[in-house]
Amino acid sequence: MNTKNNPYYSSETFLFYNGEFKKASETTTDLFGQTLHYGYGAFEGIRSYKTDEGTKIFKAVAHYERLKKSCELINIPFEYSLEDLIEKSYQLLEKNNLDDAYLRPIVFCDPNMSLTKPTGVNLMICAWKWGTYLGDNLLHLSVSSYCRPHPKSIKIEAKVCGHYINSILATNEAKNNGFDEALLLDCEGYVAEGPGANLFFEKNGTLFTPQLGNILPGITRATIIELCNNLGIKIQEGQFTLDQLLQADAAFYCGTAAEVIGITSIDKKEFPLDWEESLGKKLQIAYKNIVTANQFSLQN
Numbered sequence: 001m002n003t004k005n006n007p008y009y010s011s012e013t014f015l016f017y018n019g020e021f022k023k024a025s026e027t028t029t030d031l032f033g034q035t036l037h038y039g040y041g042a043f044e045g046i047r048s049y050k051t052d053e054g055t056k057i058f059k060a061v062a063h064y065e066r067l068k069k070s071c072e073l074i075n076i077p078f079e080y081s082l083e084d085l086i087e088k089s090y091q092l093l094e095k096n097n098l099d100d101a102y103l104r105p106i107v108f109c110d111p112n113m114s115l116t117k118p119t120g121v122n123l124m125i126c127a128w129k130w131g132t133y134l135g136d137n138l139l140h141l142s143v144s145s146y147c148r149p150h151p152k153s154i155k156i157e158a159k160v161c162g163h164y165i166n167s168i169l170a171t172n173e174a175k176n177n178g179f180d181e182a183l184l185l186d187c188e189g190y191v192a193e194g195p196g197a198n199l200f201f202e203k204n205g206t207l208f209t210p211q212l213g214n215i216l217p218g219i220t221r222a223t224i225i226e227l228c229n230n231l232g233i234k235i236q237e238g239q240f241t242l243d244q245l246l247q248a249d250a251a252f253y254c255g256t257a258a259e260v261i262g263i264t265s266i267d268k269k270e271f272p273l274d275w276e277e278s279l280g281k282k283l284q285i286a287y288k289n290i291v292t293a294n295q296f297s298l299q300n
C-alpha cells in the first residue's frame with residue numbers, strides 16, 4: 001500500500017488484515033475484486049475514546065454485529081468471531097498508539113469480475129485519528145435533489161460500500177451549493193437522513209426521528225433513543241414530511257463519526273430555538289459523557 005500522500009497512514013501504521021497485523025506500507029491487495037469494481041462489500045465506522053478506565057471502543061458489539069448483518073444481507077460469507085474482532089480492534093489501537101480514534105473494518109471480495117457470489121472474502125481493520133466528521137459548528141443543510149435509495153433496490157439497513165455513492169453525490173451537491181451538508185428524503189418523499197448521519201428534530205418539547213425502514217439503523221440513533229428514555233425525554237419515531245421538519249423548533253444529526261451536531265437551518269430556513277436551549281444540546285452533552293466517561297452503562 002502506498003503511504004505517500006495518504007493522510008490516514010504513515011510508514012509506521014499497522015493494519016489488521018486477514019488475521020494478521022501488518023504494516024500498511026507492506027500490504028497489498030488485488031485490483032480485480034467485486035468490491036473495488038462494483039461496490040460489493042460492507043464496512044463499519046466505529047469510534048474509540050479515551051475514558052477514565054482507559055481506551056474504550058464505543059458500542060463495539062453493536063458495530064461488529066451490524067457488520068455481520070450487512071454481509072449476510074448481501075450474501076457475503078461472514079465467518080469471523082465478533083469477540084476476536086473486538087480484541088483485535090483493541091490491539092490495533094495499541095499498536096498504533098491511538099486512544100481517541102476512528103476504526104474502519106471492511107469486508108471485501110476476492111478477484112471475480114462476474115456478478116456471481118464472492119469467491120472469497122477479506123477483512124481489514126484500519127484506524128486513524130479523526131476529528132468530528134461534520135465539524136463542531138451548527139450546520140446549514142440543503143434538501144438534496146437525490147433521494148435515499150429505494151429499499152427494494154438495495155438492502156438499505158446494511159452498511160454497504162456501493163450505497164455511499166448516493167451519500168457522496170448528495171454531500172457534494174450540498175457543498176457545491178454553499179451548504180455544509182445535505183438532507184435526503186426517502187423514495188416516498190418523507191424525511192430520511194443525512195448522507196452519513198441520522199436526523200432528530202424537536203417540536204414543543206418532544207423529539208421526533210424517522211422510523212426504520214428507509215434509513216440506516218444508526219447505532220448512535222439507538223443510543224440517543226436510549227438516552228432519551230433514561231433522561232425522560234419524550235421521543236416519537238414515525239414518517240415525517242419536510243414541512244413538519246421545517247416547522248420544528250430545533251434539529252440535529254447524529255452518527256458515530258458526526259457524534260451529535262446541531263442543525264441551524266434547512267434551505268436557509270432557520271430553526272427558532274437557540275441550540276444551547278434545545279434537547280439536542282442536552283443530548284450532545286449526555287452523549288459525550290457516556291462515550292468518554294462511561295457515566296452509566298448503556299448496552300455495549
Ligand code: PMP
Pocket residue numbers: 045167193194195196197198216217218219220221254255256257
Ligand atoms: N445514516 C447513514 C447513511 C450513515 O452512513 C451513518 C453512519 N454510519 C449513519 C446514518 C449513522 O450511523 P451510526 O450511528 O451507526 O454511525
